[in-house]
Amino acid sequence: MNISDFLRIERDGSDGSKHFVVHTHDPKFSMELVPDAAAPDKIGRGVIKRVQVPNSWAGDYTKYAKFIGAGQDFFAQSFAEPAAKGETRRFRR
Numbered sequence: 001m002n003i004s005d006f007l008r009i010e011r012d013g014s015d016g017s018k019h020f021v022v023h024t025h026d027p028k029f030s031m032e033l034v035p036d037a038a039a040p041d042k043i044g045r046g047v048i049k050r051v052q053v054p055n056s057w058a059g060d061y062t063k064y065a066k067f068i069g070a071g072q073d074f075f076a077q078s079f080a081e082p083a084a085k086g087e088t089r090r091f092r093r
Contacts, residue, residue, distance in 0.1 A: 006074040019046065021071045027064055029053040031071050043079050045072040 002025075009020040022030045030052045036044030053064060 003074050008078040021075050033075050046075040
């Protein structure tokens with residue numbers, strides 16, 4: 001599973017910030033997560049609040065369970081120190 005297939009979006013609102021993890025390749029889906037307050041770093045892998053999947057995948061949980069786990073791992077990694085600018089340019093197409 002390629003971690004670069006994920007994207008984290010953070011939206012600030014009147015009730016605090018919301019975090020969304022989007023899988024950009026097939027299957028395209030999104031998850032809303034909240035940081036895990038019980039985790040040692042107060043973020044953890046995130047607590048899943050909502051998962052939105054295409055109708056064709058709605059009843060087959062085994063198909064996208066591995067993607068949800070990878071999305072949570074990506075959520076935790078996305079709060080790590082940002083990569084150096086030279087490293088990000090190296091992967092530009």
